[in-house]
Amino acid sequence: MTEQPGGGTAIQERVGEQHLGQAPWVCIVWNDPVNTMQYVTYVFQTYFGFTKEKATRLMLEVHTEGRSAVAMGTKDEMERDVTAMQAYGLWATLEPAE
Amino acid sequence: MRNGFVRDADGNIVWYCLPFEVGLLESMATQLVELVDAPAWSDDPLQRWANERDAAPLDREDPALARLFPDASNNSEEASEFRRLMEAELRSQKASDAAIVLAAMAAAEGRPDPEVAIPTQAQDAWLRTLNAMRLVLGARLGIDDEQDAELVDDLEPDDERTPVADVYHWIGYVQSLLLDAITS
16 A cells, blocks of 8 residues: 555644544545446555455445545545545545534 | 466566557556646755646646546535645646556557556556546546446447547556456
8 A cells, every 4th residue: 555544744733633623524435437336446445444345335335325425534634535535536525524 | 479467476567468558558648647737846845836836727627627636525615725735736646647657658669569567556556547547538528427428338330439438448448457457
């Protein structure tokens, strides 16, 4: 695995946010007609380190429900995850957790 | 003649392909680099910041760019904040991924039996680049939903979209073979 979520300088900011007790955010991946099931599963396994079973379950949730919350954390962490998902070409957004 | 993706015990992969495949992928990767138009890299952080600041904004009316760089939020303020923070990095990432593919193609070019080396540390860049090519071609073919995707799978030979659809399908095939090799 070549990339880890939220490395480098973001850590200092993250500690600050947690200290302020900000509400959590989520990273959402949306269904799209071009990315293949095989690829989306691979991305979830590679980037988040999920097992094949968990990655497959989330991929199927994206496919059948249209979206899936694949990660939760501070806003900084979710910006980092959304950036990584978009770098892989997945259609990803962030929003406050419900 | 050997054909396809072969993985060794260390996870490095060699792609035994055809000369026309080298040319096609090289052309697609070159177009991708031009499309994402990443700010010029500099070892000097200040210069890099200036390059990012001065980079031409992406044309979001282009459906391919809109798909490569989607709004990160349905809240427009959040979406523009994300763009301000992350867009230059995303453009640079996509360009450097494509540059890795381009370098491998340049090394294989002109050989009658090309052997393209894809070492483990380059494999995600390859997958991301092949995927970006599919997204761009999918946007050019007007694929917005699953129905569109099925229509593109069944175009008539004389349809004007067929040549582009053929490349789209071929890149999907290459990506799937590479994924098979990586996860085997």
